Amino acid sequence: MTDTLPLPREVVSFVRRGSRMTSSQRQWLDRFGPHYLVEVERTSRVTAIPPQAPLDLAATFGRRAPLVVELGGGHGETISHAAARHPDVDYLGFEVFEAALASTVGKLAAAGLTNVRLIAGDGVDGLTHLLTPASVQEIWAFFPDPWHKSRHHKRRLVSPGFAALAADRLVPGGVLRLATDWADYAEWMAGVLADCPAFERQDSGRFPDRPLTKYEERGLRQGRSIHDLTYRRRPTPPREPGRP
Template sequence: MRTFHPRRGRLGTRQHDALDRLWPTYGLVVPPGPTTAPPPAEPPTPLDLGTLFGRRAPVVLEIGFGMGDATAEMAAADPGRDYLGVEVHTPGIANLLSLVERLGLTNVRIARGDALDLLRHQLPPDRLDAIHVFFPDPWPKPRHHKRRLIQPAHVALLRSRLAPGGVLHCATDWAEYAEAMLSTLTADPGLVNMFPDYAPRPAGRPVTKFERRATRADRPAFDLIFRRR
């Protein structure tokens, strides 16, 4: 069951050029797992993150980076860590590739596909320094809540890929989803909230277009920052 809306978007000449030139260096395709397609003939090969980035460094997983502006800004300000962004929106992938080239970033790689397939089948346990889930689809209708990314089984998977002491940082502008996130994350026995409830807005989290849109609609953003025990 998908936790995201597939989105369509046209690619401009610059975006096509970025994909053609830069994808072989910075990109990887997430093979669909048995939950989203018939099982492949062979299971996906687990990622060696050290080989992927060309060094051994802490890795941050960015789930659903949109157009990639925030990911590029964080990676540029945090050169000691590597950023693996996963997204399904092709124009966003192309835009992030362009930003990587323009900013000269060496600590960004991009995975195209379902983040849950990446987590289940390719990312090793106990490896990630942080996971960012910024403004995921809130699926506001009650009948669609089962599609939300932050729910108990998915949180257990996310937590298992964090190294001990690793951080799961979520943000949303939907108050009801924020309450559900807080309840779900608090209930996970392997996570501990770093704040009494919601976190103050971290200075290091760039303002995303979703957050700007929420601000115009008078919807505050809620940050939740939990650490793996």
């Protein structure tokens, strides 16, 4: 979560195993990890999720329910808050930072939540390979990355390719929710999404399921304002008569 100079994706290792974990985090992970962490096929690049069969959602959650996917949930404040408020919805979180995953597991276990699963790995890979078209009700990426400066735009999570992928995985009428504390990144996000015809922007204030996280608090303390952006996946247009 530090604003260091980005490296090419291939050589980045976000999973800092062990070194940054507190003993409580280690205990939470050991004790409750098996309840929440979904194992997927791996490659040698630690955070990558390679092509493989998509998740069997019914088996993963033990039921069928609307699915919300969170990318880069950090220490799990949002996913635990939302999942407690909506027991009838399933939540799948992707996070690349092991200590953050451990904190998330701790919060989920403390609240006794059963409607959340987590995957240690790259959320874009996860959306690409583990989820099928029109299978997700909402996709969330709140304060997705520190690459807010325009010269880092190639590193940003929100890109034209990401917009197309998110649109494809969302059900028609599904929602993409983004937030950032950087005005120039918000502007970039709005530009990228405006160019994606599958999305229409919704008026949004602060999303009630998004609690104040430590990350957001820091942005506010440093004098930045928060930009919430919400987009609805347009329903698939009806076919014109006589056209295939």
